[in-house]
Amino acid sequence: MKADLHLPGKKEVHLYDLCLADYENFDECYKDILSEEEKDRCVRFISIPERARYIQVHCLLRIILASYLKCWPFQVELCRTKSGKPVLSGQRNLHFSISYRDEYLFVAVSGNQFIGCDIEKIAAVNYPEEYLKMYFSLEEIGYINSGIGETEKLTSLLRIWTMKEAFVKAKGMGIDEKMKDYNFVPFFSEEVITLPFDEGNRWMIRVRNQHVKYLAALAFRGSMPDITCFQDVPGSESFRFRLQKL
Numbered sequence: 351m352k353a354d355l356h357l358p359g360k361k362e363v364h365l366y367d368l369c370l371a372d373y374e375n376f377d378e379c380y381k382d383i384l385s386e387e388e389k390d391r392c393v394r395f396i397s398i399p400e401r402a403r404y405i406q407v408h409c410l411l412r413i414i415l416a417s418y419l420k421c422w423p424f425q426v427e428l429c430r431t432k433s434g435k436p437v438l439s440g441q442r443n444l445h446f447s448i449s450y451r452d453e454y455l456f457v458a459v460s461g462n463q464f465i466g467c468d469i470e471k472i473a474a475v476n477y478p479e480e481y482l483k484m485y486f487s488l489e490e491i492g493y494i495n496s497g498i499g500e501t502e503k504l505t506s507l508l509r510i511w512t513m514k515e516a517f518v519k520a521k522g523m524g525i526d527e528k529m530k531d532y533n534f535v536p537f538f539s540e541e542v543i544t545l546p547f548d549e550g551n552r553w554m555i556r557v558r559n560q561h562v563k564y565l566a567a568l569a570f571r572g573s574m575p576d577i578t579c580f581q582d583v584p585g586s587e588s589f590r591f592r593l594q595k596l
Contacts, residue, residue, distance in 0.1 A: 355417055355418055357418055357443055358459055358460050358578075359461045360462045361461075361576060362460060362461060362575055362578070363458055363459070363460045363568065363570060363575045364459040364460070364580065365456070365457070365458055365467070365577060365579045365580065366458075366580045366581075366583065367454070367455075367566070367580070368410060368581065368582070369453060369454060370403070370406050370407070370410075370454065370455055371453060373406055373409075373410055376402075376406050376409045380405045380409055382424060383408075383409045383412055383423045383424055384405070384412070384424070385424070385428070388408055391404070392404060406455075407448070407450050407455055409423065410455060410457075410583055411446075411448055411457060413583050413584070414457055414459065415444070415446065415459075417583070417584035419438075419441075419444070427439035427440070431522055433522055433523055433524045434524060436448065443461055444459065444461065445459070445461070445463045445465055446458060446459045446460075447465050447466045447467045447519050447520065449468045449469045449519075449566075450469065451470060451471045454469055454561060454564060456469040456560075456566050458568055462570065462571065462572060462575070464520045464521065464569075464572070465520055465569070465570055465571075466515070466516040466517060466518070466519030466568075466569040466570075467516050467567065467569070468511075468512045468516045468519065468566065468567050469512070469560060469565070470508050470511060470512050470515075470564065470565050471563055472504065472505060472508055472563050472564065474504065475507065475508075478507070482494070483530070484529075485511070485529040485530055486510065486529075486530055487530055487531065487535075489535050490510050490534065490535055493535050493538075494506045494510070505565075508565050509557050509567075512567035513557060513569070514529055514532060514534060515567065516555060516567040516568060516569035517532065517553070517555060519569070520569040520571060521548075531547060532545075537555045537557075541556070541574060542573055542574055551571055552571070552572060554568075554569070554570045554572070554573070554574055555567060555568070555570075556568050
């Protein structure tokens with residue numbers, strides 16, 4: 351597959367914001383795209399919709415990464431770190447983060463390994479009090495509770511949560527009890543700051559409204575990167591033509 355994109359540098363981010371409804375019929379060709387491990391996982395899905403979504407997301411991720419690596423999607427070699435973060439095997443110049451919820455897929459690609467993204471649907475959270483105490487700092491809880499009405503409080507909660515998710519992905523960490531020690535309220539007034547729990551490093555964490563009912567966050571270690579947004583995958587037209595021929 352021909353690559354039309356340059357590799358993003360360490361101060362660049364390419365953001366892919368994709369509506370999954372625009373990419374269907376992967377069930378017809380996923381065996382030509384996914385790895386053996388991914389195909390084995392597909393077989394274990396009981397839910398047909400969840401299986402279809404898994405195939406969609408992982409096929410699209412491979413197509414995106416292949417466009418940078420100048421190879422076919424099935425040739426992209428992925429592995430996981432000890433914390434479970436998916437990474438490219440043996441790649442030092444290309445890094446990514448992936449998140450999806452319901453209809454949307456969010457992928458960040460950069461030359462900086464400390465990159466993370468998250469997307470969340472604005473919906474009610476079960477047991478919010480326990481959830482707050484487990485994962486949010488006292489200052490964050492105060493910020494959330496200062497909102498006027500339940501909708502504003504819920505939006506504030508999810509804005510902070512997307513920040514936390516994006517940050518731990520960028521750091522290559524798992525979600526655990528330490529999350530409540532991380533305070534991201536300062537990012538509501540500052541775009542780039544040094545975090546007290548990551549001394550010596552500056553971070554940018556940006557949250558934006560996405561498709562009315564969604565929030566998306568990007569975390570990046572360093573100064574403000576050059577961000578380019580895409581709403582389609584590289585080479586998508588030729589790839590869709592191939593899907594129609596299968």
